[in-house]
Amino acid sequence: MTISKKIRQRDMATAFHLLVDRFQNSKLPDAVFSAEIEPFSKCADTTWQSMLRSGWLTQIEIKGRQNYVLTPSGLVEGLRLVRIPGDQSLQEQLGRFQGAAKKSLKGRTQPEVVRFENLLKDSGLSAEFVFNALECDLVGHFLKAHGPAWLQRGVTVRIPLDLGLPVAEHEKPITVQLNEAREERNEYRCSYCGARKIEIGSSPTPDGDRSYYDGYDCGRLDVDGQIDKPCPSAKFPQLDDYELDAFENVGEGLLGALIEKMPAIRWKCEARPKTADAAQFPVPLGYGSSRIEAIEHVRSSYEKVRQKYKVGRQVIAQKEKGR
Numbered sequence: 001m002t003i004s005k006k007i008r009q010r011d012m013a014t015a016f017h018l019l020v021d022r023f024q025n026s027k028l029p030d031a032v033f034s035a036e037i038e039p040f041s042k043c044a045d046t047t048w049q050s051m052l053r054s055g056w057l058t059q060i061e062i063k064g065r066q067n068y069v070l071t072p073s074g075l076v077e078g079l080r081l082v083r084i085p086g087d088q089s090l091q092e093q094l095g096r097f098q099g100a101a102k103k104s105l106k107g108r109t110q111p112e113v114v115r116f117e118n119l120l121k122d123s124g125l126s127a128e129f130v131f132n133a134l135e136c137d138l139v140g141h142f143l144k145a146h147g148p149a150w151l152q153r154g155v156t157v158r159i160p161l162d163l164g165l166p167v168a169e170h171e172k173p174i175t176v177q178l179n180e181a182r183e184e185r186n187e188y189r190c191s192y193c194g195a196r197k198i199e200i201g202s203s204p205t206p207d208g209d210r211s212y213y214d215g216y217d218c219g220r221l222d223v224d225g226q227i228d229k230p231c232p233s234a235k236f237p238q239l240d241d242y243e244l245d246a247f248e249n250v251g252e253g254l255l256g257a258l259i260e261k262m263p264a265i266r267w268k269c270e271a272r273p274k275t276a277d278a279a280q281f282p283v284p285l286g287y288g289s290s291r292i293e294a295i296e297h298v299r300s301s302y303e304k305v306r307q308k309y310k311v312g313r314q315v316i317a318q319k320e321k322g323r
């Protein structure tokens with residue numbers, strides 16, 4: 001693979017991270033941005049042009065200047081790429097969305113029409129999420145099931161009788177089929193540089209369990225689905241390349257009781273990667289008795305990840321010298 005192709009892929013991945021980060025809580029028609037303004041100016045013009053060609057963006061003119069708008073297929077692509085392994089929140093929200101739609105179908109033998117506001121109220125989700133779920137058919141894309149659809153955009157929603165049933169192969173729109181084929185292919189490639197997966201295996205762990213690993217041609221190694229050795233093409237990220245999200249750690253039953261007993265885990269902080277580079281360097285969850293403590297914990301974990309990276313680089317440099 002040529003360097004320029006690698007750089008182009010990296011720029012595209014960064015663009016998707018920026019878009020998802022900025023617009024995941026906006027209604028799609030409001031996802032308007034200028035490529036000349038930070039943070040979007042970080043990406044090359046050719047990246048935005050390429051996304052325009054793919055139908056992931058459209059253009060509108062505002063006060064004589066060209067702006068881009070994220071399209072439904074662009075948001076779906078972004079959510080697919082930027083999904084954090086193990087992050088259940090998209091699936092959970094879609095589950096709640098389906099649950100609310102199901103309530104209105106109870107005992108019906110005909111498809112039902114509900115008002116958007118009622119579906120919103122019943123789901124307890126944000127207006128932006130519900131709007132986008134309908135706009136992009138997120139249920140179809142991520143749960144691979146039949147979901148509600150607009151009857152009149154922004155006003156009424158049609159709930160099909162087969163709500164929640166899996167979408168049959170012949171019912172899938174061509175774009176979904178294409179995405180699935182691509183997903184399947186991507187499973188066998190490094191998400192950062194596109195190198196092929198060349199090794200799949202398992203090895204015993206000291207505690208008598210087994211761990212599973214995936215090796216890629218570029219040198220990246222995943223263990224149990226988590227990045228263990230990042231793709232060597234990835235640049236080490238700044239702390240700013242992660243969104244630090246601290247929240248009170250709540251749990252039910254036994255977990256709740258445990259949190260009560262241990263003030264040191266009352267707050268939790270996630271470091272969500274905002275760039276493709278940051279995604280290659282996962283930073284563990286932070287805990288603490290306060291918001292500040294949990295954030296501090298993540299900062300020091302980030303430092304540890306950085307030290308480990310630095311040591312790794314030194315070892316590689318030594319080896320190359322010795323040759």
Ligand SMILES: [Zn+2]
Binds near residue numbers: 190192193216220
């Ligand atoms: Zn790679």
